[in-house]
Amino acid sequence: DTAVSQTPKYLVTQMGNDKSIKCEQNLGHDTMYWYKQDSKKFLKIMFSYNNKELIINETVPNRFSPKSPDKAHLNLHINSLELGDSAVYFCASSHNSAPSDTEAFFGQGTRLTVV
């Protein structure tokens, strides 16, 4: 039973296309995140949602738009893809400042390749 699942696992697409990555968690967490891991393995937070509300929006191009239809889902839509968007994107979830489960549980990542 996968706790945080994101699809697809791999995505190859051409420059200029629009694509979405879906994320779902079945842990009952109220906070979800998107991270980008670049070729140097640096993990950078992009967005954080708490109970469907955006609480963290780092300096990310507005071509990236997160959508949270409910607190179990946080999808990432990317418009007009560029070569520099190629990376691994991780979805994660956590409890909101609970004494336990404060760590982030990660999906398996989506490797996006823009050609």
Add this chain to the structure above:
Amino acid sequence: AQTVTQSQPEMSVQEAETVTLSCTYDTSESDYYLFWYKQPPSRQMILVIRQEAYKQQNATENRFSVNFQKAAKSFSLKISDSQLGDAAMYFCAYRSASDKIIFGKGTRLHILP
């Protein structure tokens, strides 16, 4: 703004030996959480160990332990009896009260047979 620094991009250790990965962080908050994550070649992010800032006792999970020095803002990970399966990228992470979880740049650990 909080920052997390891992000053060792790569490290190597002989199998069965002990290795320590360093991590320092900067924050003005008093209540926060610290983590070490492991990322093997499979790319999966796996929690290794967690430390609450209000706890003075260092966290331990089997062969993994931390040296948490709150005043020095240091949070190192010690791996005892290193095994080949420990080879991975290790990320130190900080969680603030506002829920933002930020990561260091990682340390790639090689285990030499």
